[in-house]
């Protein structure tokens with residue numbers, strides 16, 4: 001049997017990239033005459049990328065934003081973010097130990113993120129954890145991205161895993177929708193970037209700290225998902 005695989009989302013799940021994303025946002029907007037960024041207004045938008053954050057900043061200030069200006073600001077945002085990786089970004093508490101636990105138990109680890117692949121790789125390398133991951137697939141790795149389930153399935157395949165022996169960990173509706181559409185159990189962290197509590201989206205389980213994510217728990221989630229499939233398949 002293939003060894004099981006645990007697939008992590010990146011922003012807001014494994015790594016707290018929020019302060020660096022906000023710094024890039026402030027930098028990109030510094031010549032736009034917008035009021036200073038209030039971090040509280042952007043918490044839910046942190047996992048949605050620069051495009052959505054810039055849009056929100058203009059909407060918040062009741063200012064219009066044309067396509068050309070938007071593209072220019074996104075380029076400035078990305079340049080600043082790229083130049084400063086890993087910046088102040090840090091793994092969430094307990095994440096390092098959790099990764100080690102799963103690696104020690106023989107699990108494959110992978111990342112499925114809507115960050116650009118180049119940025120995801122730079123961040124993971126900057127944090128010194130790249131050796132853990134058999135695959136690190138971003139928004140531009142394939143022709144599809146989350147919430148398209150093929151982003152997750154292709155990540156698992158690239159890592160040499162089996163979708164029937166997989167669990168995902170995420171922080172957003174996008175992650176939960178992706179995993180559900182792929183038929184893969186999903187653990188939601190409640191400390192990430194989401195506007196509604198993650199429980200609203202009915203993940204397989206919600207955790208508030210990585211200590212709760214044990215190998216036994218993940219194994220049970222996979223077993224339960226496969227039982228569900230068998231029962232459904234056997235149903236008349």
Ligand SMILES: O=C(O)COP(=O)(O)O
Pocket residue numbers: 009010011012046047048049050112113114115116
């Ligand atoms: O950068 C984004 O758009 C979101 O990144 P994530 O998928 O790692 O949360």
Ligand SMILES: [Mg+2]
Pocket residue numbers: 009010011012013047170171172192193
């Ligand atoms: Mg995320």
